[in-house]
Amino acid sequence: MSDHNEARRTFLKLTGTGVAALSVATAVGAPAFAQDSAGWDKTFPKSEAVDHEKITFNNRYGISLSGDLYLPKNRGDRRLPAIAVGGPFGAVKEQSSGLYAQTMAERGFITLAFDPSYTGESGGEPRNVASPDINTEDFSAAVDYIGLRPEVDRERIGVIGICGWGGMALNAVAADKRVKAVVASTMYDMTRVMSKGYNDSVTLEQRTQALEQMSRQRWADAEKGGPAYQPAYNVTVSADSPQFMIDYHDYYSTPRGYHKRAVNSGNAWTQTTPLSFMNMPILSYIAEISPRPILFVHGEKAHSLYFAKTAFEAAAEPKELMVIPGASHTDLYDKTDVIPFDKLAQFFNQHLAA
Template identity: 45%
Template sequence: MPVDADNFYQSDSVTVERVSFDNQYQMEVVGNLVVPNNLDRSVSSPAIIVGHPMGAVKEQSSMLYAQKLAEQGLVTLAIDLPFWGESEGQPRNLVAPELYADAFSAAVNYLGTQSFIDPGRIGVLGICGSGGFAISAAKIDPRLKAIATVSMYDMGAVTRNGLEHSQTLEQRAALLEDAAEQRYSEFTSGESQFLGYLPAQLDENADPVTREFWEFYRTERGIHIPEGQTLQLTQNRMLTSEVRFMNFYPFNNIETISPRPLLFVTGDQAHSREFSEAAYAQAGEPKELYWVEGAGHVDLYDRVDLIPFDKLTSFFQDNLEE
């Protein structure tokens, strides 16, 4: 584990409170509200919603960001997306992009009705897959006033095309055929069939991207097992729900978010950099693509020497000022 990795950071200068609220589907969304200890609650303050990487939970990466930003005076709310972590939804680990996006709007509902939060100064930070879900939410929810992403993944594009368009149309069709056949199996057995993206043990011939994720989610660096799950189940999803990402196009009409500001943070060595580049190219002004030199995709989950907390803090402070 890198000495500068601090995914399970615990700050002494903030207060963490478990909170819950319903989304529009009457499902409970659970989050951690992180408040600076010196916050003046008699004054309305801005707040930031923090979304976790795809397949992760709020304890993995999100709470590090939520606490580090709160140390700079920002109220933050790290949420578990529906079907993940402590939030409701069955079966577990279900892929449901529409409900993921709605969770950010539900979080706005919660924050905007708190006496010490200014409902006109709420922003969002999406890490990895949550970057795409946050953008999807912001396109239809103008209450999200400033949008930042870190190591963003377009889960729709990567499912349709693979990284760097490495998947053929024939491979895509085969994936859909497999998922369709698997639905029969799940219907007749009543049991979910999960993809084995990340096994407990890493094959010596694993590709570099799988190895990068495995070294976070399957080692002490990033392991977090929600109640009722096993290590093998965490991160992995059902193929029959995974294919829903084929219909997920978060960057379509991204220009309609303008004039609200967008910040895309990505490592210059990240295998996922293509998604931040694509979003930046399509977005309206104001926008910024911020490169973190020497950083890979997962590096920005927890490597505190690389994560540009000052940049993120200034982005939100400047764009959520009174």
């Protein structure tokens, strides 16, 4: 392994974040999904069964968020159930969340995929910073918006969170009682991985060192008048790279899933992004989602499966953990023959019934 790769892995271990590992090894300049004459810029083909609108809405902190609204063409004049969709962590709405949203719209739901604050086409400065509080709020702001649409029955709103936004979705739904059902797909608990590292492997000494480093980085940022960023996610994976890093590379840095606005596609988070996650366990109140149902969907071979198992144990009934045989973490990003969309539709049809 190159010295650069080794330094990068040391950086990840010391910060305890796993953030860059979520975004590793992108090939700068990889082609995005080709736009058509209508300017379609998603990583998946446009469905002829769905109407699409680009929309904006504000969150409670006054940040303007950008979203893609998907509506079934055959909706008639009925008020339909709706689903807000977010994630993965470091992705944009043109990637996995948009695919989930469009596919669920094909199944009769009005759906909204959105870019979180500070990323993609959404507002907020500086760019490419994350917050467990603000990003949880982003989900509730999406519920605000979608519940005001005349096509939507606001008493039948659900949420889907993918990867790191799976944890954000659970945190949002625990507090936001308007949401009637939630799906966490291939979820991460970002506060856990940032504060404790993968498989809770970071020691107190390493955590203290990371906090010392980031605390002092604040002075450097304040002196400069802007944030420093982590190394660009453009390290090439090698044969001895962990399989999950190879999987992330295969999604984010190839035409399969590359998008120029995604943090994970050759861009980077700020160096101090982990600070707000280090002392903020977002799943503390997961049991308060009950009596509303939770469906966890995860791959059998996903390195992240332990997040779903822990969250499932902490959640109260009704809850279900669906493990997809043979599936990896990123298989649930875009592989439509692996993602159990029929199960998701059944779940929301049952729990968002009129």
